[in-house]
Amino acid sequence: MIHVHPNLQEVEQASALQRRLYRTIRETLRAMAGRLTGVAGWEAKKLLAHDVWLDAEHANGIRQRVLELRFPRVDVEVDLDHALLAVLDHLPSTQSDAEFLAGVYRVVKPEVLAAVERYLEQSDPLDDAPSHRGLRWVRDELREQLQQFASLWATVPPAEQAAAQPWEDWVRAALAEAGGVFGQDSGRPRLSRPGFSDRPRYEIPPEPQRDPRWLPAVTQVPPRPPRTPQEQQIWVAIDHMNEIWASELAGALMWHHRGLPWSLYYDAARWTYDEMRHAMMGERRLLAYGFDPGVDVPIVPDHWRGVGGRGGLEAMLFVVHGLEQGGPQWKAQLRSELWQLGDPYSAQDCDYDWADESGHIRYGQEWIQALYPDVPKARLIERTRQEVDAWKEWIAEKHRTGRHGYEAYLERIETKCSQMPVPPRPEFFRPLGSSAATASYATPDPTPAS
Ligand SMILES: [Fe+2]
Ligand SMILES: [Fe+2]
Incomplete structure (x- = not known):
């Protein structure tokens, strides 16, 4: 009309x-x-x-x-x-x-x-x-x-x-x-009310909070490779669910850095959600297999401890970017292995995760370029490699010295894995980390079986 x-x-x-x-x-x-x-x-x-x-x-x-x-x-x-x-x-x-x-x-x-x-x-x-x-x-x-x-x-x-x-x-x-959302700005100072308006500006905490239901943990990377096809499925799900850390990092960068071009925030917002989506993929698999996330398996921001504790958000940005560069190869391989094993659900999760990764590699490059406009590319590549190596060494040291906090979790995981149905084609089982592509967020180079 x-x-x-x-x-x-x-x-x-x-x-x-x-x-x-x-x-x-x-x-x-x-x-x-x-x-x-x-x-x-x-x-x-x-x-x-x-x-x-x-x-x-x-x-x-x-x-x-x-x-x-x-x-x-x-x-x-x-x-x-x-x-x-x-x-x-x-x-x-x-x-x-x-x-x-x-x-x-x-x-x-x-x-x-x-x-x-x-x-x-x-x-x-x-x-x-x-x-x-x-x-x-x-x-x-x-x-x-x-x-x-x-x-x-x-x-x-x-x-x-x-x-x-x-x-x-x-x-x-x-x-x-302030004039509300719909209308004109009042131009007046922030409404004063002691105890509220005078609180300090929020700063990103050194370590993200985790759900109060979840048990304390040190690292989410299991201290040994999986020994059975069911463990393989659980190792992938643990890795996925713990990508919460990367979601929090992308979000933290958006708050910590003010006044950047809109496109950086727009990309990082998607990055924030994608990584949480990947974590939710892991949660869904864990629940399907009868695991209580955070109780049966550790959910812990170990990257924030091992990398952020040393070098802050900056070092974590290099680590996430370095790990993501290996992401497509790693996730493509996992997709194919999980499919052959007869687990189409985990395979599909990895397939879509892999599709997101190419976007993330670009986001990482653009954020690094924006934060370090004058640093030569070769030095940025070198810094990325150093930060990833330092992260891997942090995990490896926890595993070497037995300070990984995994004992109680491993017991529960082994018990529950032994009760899981064997995937339809267990002959396709190849332990995670047995091939060249091992650049997952969490999993460092092959850890010798303990
Ligand atoms: Fe991810
Ligand atoms: Fe990613």
């Missing part, structure tokens, strides 16, 4: 509203990516990584549209939105998972959704059709995010919800003070 009196909203206003929307989503997703390390609950971690990716897709679409709408300076720090950005920068300065989730999912995201709905109502679907198409996606996916969050929030104990309420109230009041 044609409306002869369409909604009136000038290009300048359309552009300004969407620019503010883009910046809200961008800075909120950076806060979510950074706070991923500080969040302990496993279900919350998965939700955050997933939504960091979706939000980056939303921000990217809106950004493209703003660029079409005669506002070419969308990314630069023009003297706009300062009050809004000051509030969003404070989002991760929280003292519990519940506080952080409440600020993002009970205040900011509902406001973004309301802004998108209002935009769709007050603008003309013909003149501004490209905005409408993009924002309908944002609206629908945001509604889904909020539904998924509602299920998670229902599992948060009422006392924790209540303890998070004052923080949530402050975020809501501070956002309103």
Whole structure:
């Protein structure tokens, strides 16, 4: 139906509203990516990584549209939105998972959704059709995010919800003070409230949090190669599930480095989600085989300890990049071996993981180039090799000296593996690490059987 009196909203206003929307989503997703390390609950971690990716897709679409709408300076720090950005920068300065989730999912995201709905109502679907198409996606996916969050929030104990309420109230009041998401920036300083507005800016912790249900561990790399086809399946699943560390690293880089070109954040958001997806592949296999992840097998950020503890995020970026360069070969080989073994599920996980890896190699190269623009390529390659070697030596030393913390896990794993069905074609079993490609995230060069 044609409306002869369409909604009136000038290009300048359309552009300004969407620019503010883009910046809200961008800075909120950076806060979510950074706070991923500080969040302990496993279900919350998965939700955050997933939504960091979706939000980056939303921000990217809106950004493209703003660029079409005669506002070419969308990314630069023009003297706009300062009050809004000051509030969003404070989002991760929280003292519990519940506080952080409440600020993002009970205040900011509902406001973004309301802004998108209002935009769709007050603008003309013909003149501004490209905005409408993009924002309908944002609206629908945001509604889904909020539904998924509602299920998670229902599992948060009422006392924790209540303890998070004052923080949530402050975020809501501070956002309103800044002018809200839909409208003009107030330009006012961040709303002052002792105990909330004066908390220090969030910094990436030296080691990421893990679910409180999971048992302590030292390293997730098993101290010996698998001896049976069933162990082979479990070794791959352990390796996969522990890729949480790489998701947290990509997210941490996004928070730690401010003011980089949008494309780097956009790529790292996908990286954050992909690695969490790989971890979820491992979780799904472990559950299918009757293992309780984090209890029967270790889930521990050993890369953060062994690499980050020594060289911080910087060293971990070189390690992830170095390991990922061997990823496609390693995962392709695993895919073929698991398929031959008769395990199509693990084979498919490796197949899709391998497809993601080529993107990750590019993300790593672009992040390294952005952070070290003046360092010659040969030195960057050398540094990558050194960092990977140091990581492998860290693991090897734990295995050599028996300080791998695996004894209790190994006992449970051996018991459960012996109860697993033998895969249909066990004659295709070749122990992991028996061939040249051993550059998984976790698995160093072949470890001699103990
Ligand atoms: Fe991965
Ligand atoms: Fe990767």
